[in-house]
Amino acid sequence: MATQSNLSQPEAPDTGRRDFLYIAAGAVGAVGVAGAVWPLINQMNPDASVLALSSIEFDVSSIDVGQSVTIKWRGMPVFVRHRTPEEITEAEDVPMSDLKDPEPDSARVKEGHAEWLVMIANCTHLGCIPVGESGEFGGWLCPCHGSQFDTSGRIRKGPAPTNLVVPEYEFLSDTLVKIG
Structure with a gap:
């Protein structure tokens, strides 16, 4: 009878050790x-000066009825107008069919603060800054291309496609407004 020799059969390799080395090397590479x-990625986050400008608080107590001021927020001008009762009534009485971008006056002001109008001061046509208390509708007139906005900042005439933008804002008190 023939005898078999153990020399012709190689030993089975230890695959567990090799798998561990592959996983460990991959984990170190991923880290x-x-x-x-x-x-x-972190360098794309805004710096502290930009975060500080993300919201501002503004005291409106020094603005007389019928007066507007322009403040700066996020590098953009913002109109804050203390409207007269006549301007509010005029804005509320405009039929929606007369508006290019229909929006009621009540949607553009905060409830209980209808006398205060806060809008970004850029014409929605090409970004010019409109002139206040001008034009046929007593609101704002863009001198560049003739867009005219009413006392609620709604487009009434001219090439501007939409109303002046109302930013996010809230009244922190009767005289303190937080924009942004």
């Missing part, structure tokens, strides 16, 4: 890539 990429 290295994350460590290199994080500063690139």
Whole structure:
């Protein structure tokens, strides 16, 4: 009878050790890539000066009835107008069919504060700054291309496609407005 020799059969390799080395090397590589990429992503966050401008508080107590002021928020001019009772009535009485971008006056002011109108002071046509208390409708007139806005900042005539934009704002008290 023939005898078999153990020399012709190789031993089975230990695959568990090799798998562990592959996983460990992959984990170290992933941590290295994350460590290199994080500063690139983090540098895209806004700096402290930009975050500070994201909202402002403005005291409206010094604005007389019928007067407007222009303040700066996020690098843009913002109109704050203390409207007269006549301007409010005129804005509320405009039929929606007369408006290019129909929006009631009540949607453009805060409830209980209808005398205060806060709008971004950029014409929605090409971004010019309209002149206050001008034009046929007693609101704002864009001198560049003739867009005319009423006492609620709604487009009434001219090439501007939409009303002046009302930013997010709230009254913190009767005289303090937070924009943004």
